Amino acid sequence: MQITFETKPYPTLETEALVTYVFEADEPIQGRVADLDRAAGGLLKKIATSGELTGKSLEFTLLHAPAGLKAARLLLIGAGKRDQFNAATLRKIAGAALRSLKAKSVKNFAFLPNEGLSAEDAAQAIAEGLITGDFETDKYKTDKKDKKIDSVSLVGFSDSEKPAAEKGLARGTVIAESQNFTRDLVNEPSNKLTPRILAEKAEAMAKESGLAVEVFDEKKIAALKMGALLSVAQGSAEPPRFIVVTYTPANTKPGAPVIGLVGKAVTFDTGGVSIKPADGMEKMKYDMAGGATMLGVMRALAALKPSVKVIAVVPATENMVGGKAQKPGDIQTAMSGKTIEVLNTDAEGRLILADAVHYAKQLGATHLVDAATLTGAIVVALANINVGVFGSDQAWTDKLLTSAKATGEKMWQLPMDDEYREFIKGSFADIQNIGSGKGGGSITGAWFIREFAGDTPWIHLDIAGTAWNDDAKPWLAKGPTGVALRTLVHLVLNAS
Ligand code: BES
Ligand code: ZN
Numbered sequence: 001m002q003i004t005f006e007t008k009p010y011p012t013l014e015t016e017a018l019v020t021y022v023f024e025a026d027e028p029i030q031g032r033v034a035d036l037d038r039a040a041g042g043l044l045k046k047i048a049t050s051g052e053l054t055g056k057s058l059e060f061t062l063l064h065a066p067a068g069l070k071a072a073r074l075l076l077i078g079a080g081k082r083d084q085f086n087a088a089t090l091r092k093i094a095g096a097a098l099r100s101l102k103a104k105s106v107k108n109f110a111f112l113p114n115e116g117l118s119a120e121d122a123a124q125a126i127a128e129g130l131i132t133g134d135f136e137t138d139k140y141k142t143d144k145k146d147k148k149i150d151s152v153s154l155v156g157f158s159d160s161e162k163p164a165a166e167k168g169l170a171r172g173t174v175i176a177e178s179q180n181f182t183r184d185l186v187n188e189p190s191n192k193l194t195p196r197i198l199a200e201k202a203e204a205m206a207k208e209s210g211l212a213v214e215v216f217d218e219k220k221i222a223a224l225k226m227g228a229l230l231s232v233a234q235g236s237a238e239p240p241r242f243i244v245v246t247y248t249p250a251n252t253k254p255g256a257p258v259i260g261l262v263g264k265a266v267t268f269d270t271g272g273v274s275i276k277p278a279d280g281m282e283k284m285k286y287d288m289a290g291g292a293t294m295l296g297v298m299r300a301l302a303a304l305k306p307s308v309k310v311i312a313v314v315p316a317t318e319n320m321v322g323g324k325a326q327k328p329g330d331i332q333t334a335m336s337g338k339t340i341e342v343l344n345t346d347a348e349g350r351l352i353l354a355d356a357v358h359y360a361k362q363l364g365a366t367h368l369v370d371a372a373t374l375t376g377a378i379v380v381a382l383a384n385i386n387v388g389v390f391g392s393d394q395a396w397t398d399k400l401l402t403s404a405k406a407t408g409e410k411m412w413q414l415p416m417d418d419e420y421r422e423f424i425k426g427s428f429a430d431i432q433n434i435g436s437g438k439g440g441g442s443i444t445g446a447w448f449i450r451e452f453a454g455d456t457p458w459i460h461l462d463i464a465g466t467a468w469n470d471d472a473k474p475w476l477a478k479g480p481t482g483v484a485l486r487t488l489v490h491l492v493l494n495a496s
């Protein structure tokens with residue numbers, strides 16, 4: 001899909017569809033929509049007066065051959081209340097427009113932002129909405145619908161706004177394409193994405209983007225004494241991989257932070273001997289979403305070039321049942337030297353993150369963020385709406401929450417009182433991998449990882465509820481979401 005700028009006056013644009021949006025108000029026909037209404041001889045006001053066009057969020061009004069306009073269709077999308085309008089709203093509108101027009105076999109359309117955002121922010125949000133909205137999960141369907149959007153022109157940007165809009169378009173394109181890179185990885189079934197294949201894809205991405213990459217095989221992982229990661233991997237015929245991708249800026253200031261991004265990549269989670277129920281187990285191919293997110297972030301950073309060093313650390317393994325699998329009660333020694341009693345083999349994400357977080361610190365990370373589909377309990381707490389946020393350092397955590405707000409990703413911080421730490425005190429080893437208390441499953445999971453972060457400012461994102469859309473949204477296909485990528489890219493750019 002091509003996205004270009006078009007400077008022709010929009011009422012005279014010849015296009016298959018002209019798309020814009022209206023705000024929910026007593027008089028929704030305002031701003032540029034009022035211009036269109038004048039060209040169309042008051043048709044839009046008439047529809048609004050009839051009550052059919054109100055501007056309610058994602059209300060669709062599609063007019064064919066609107067009199068006075070050269071466009072074959074005019075699509076007006078409800079943007080909700082104007083005082084709540086932001087880049088996230090515009091992103092959804094652009095995505096929803098693309099998906100609805102694509103379903104109608106439209107190939108080319110024009111998008112006209114109404115008032116409300118700077119040219120740069122608007123162009124970025126539109127690009128992000130269009131490109132993430134265009135992503136489909138039909139890779140393995142042999143009867144693919146040949147519905148495809150070829151090009152979208154962005155209209156309504158004045159010559160003086162053009163440079164800023166171009167910047168926004170470029171940034172939005174990089175971020176959205178990286179988000180789709182992540183979503184593509186998450187969508188792969190586990191037979192097509194083993195730890196080895198994930199490592200190959202990470203290497204290919206790094207080479208293409210000009211990033212440094214290292215992949216450790218099972219021998220190197222053993223030599224490094226990553227006992228927690230190995231304990232999860234030992235039940236699988238597929239060997240684990242440990243992926244390290246590094247972005248080094250051209251110039252670093254002395255004393256600048258080094259950001260470590262650690263992502264859980266369990267390419268399939270059966271639960272191991274503490275096996276999961278069959279119903280819904282197929283979804284556990286997405287248990288590598290945290291790792292895929294960090295790889296996508298690195299892909300974006302390579303193009304956006306922040307002035308801060310970033311290291312992504314992605315431990316990749318399956319969690320399988322079998323004669324060699326670890327068993328409840330087994331005691332493992334992590335790379336840090338801490339001993340872990342594995343009371344439940346299904347709490348495997350925290351095990352592999354233990355070694356990855358420790359290793360990221362060894363590489364010099366001064367600030368850590370991990371992302372993981374860690375707990376079913378986060379779905380109980382926050383449903384599929386908010387990412388669960390946990391942190392050991394409020395200043396660092398606040399930065400992330402600010403980035404989440406700025407990029408329109410819903411995230412909610414949960415408490416990490418010391419009392420919860422008691423839940424994972426081990427009976428026969430230093431710590432145990434599930435809590436002994438009742439409830440607080442996501443918090444005990446976070447505390448387990450924090451044990452390995454130590455004094456290094458650390459944030460944990462539990463994306464188990466948000467990395468996968470069980471149902472399609474008007475602006476996004478069903479399946480992988482690529483959640484947290486935008487926030488993390490913003491966080492790194494802000495730290496530099
Ligand atoms: N990958 C799962 C988390 C998960 C579970 C995501 C259900 C989405 C839906 C993780 O490895 C896991 O199984 N966690 C256990 C932890 C428990 C044993 C303490 C869970 O949440 O049930
Ligand atoms: Zn599990």
Ligand code: ZN
Pocket residue numbers: 266269287346348349373374
């Ligand atoms: Zn898991």
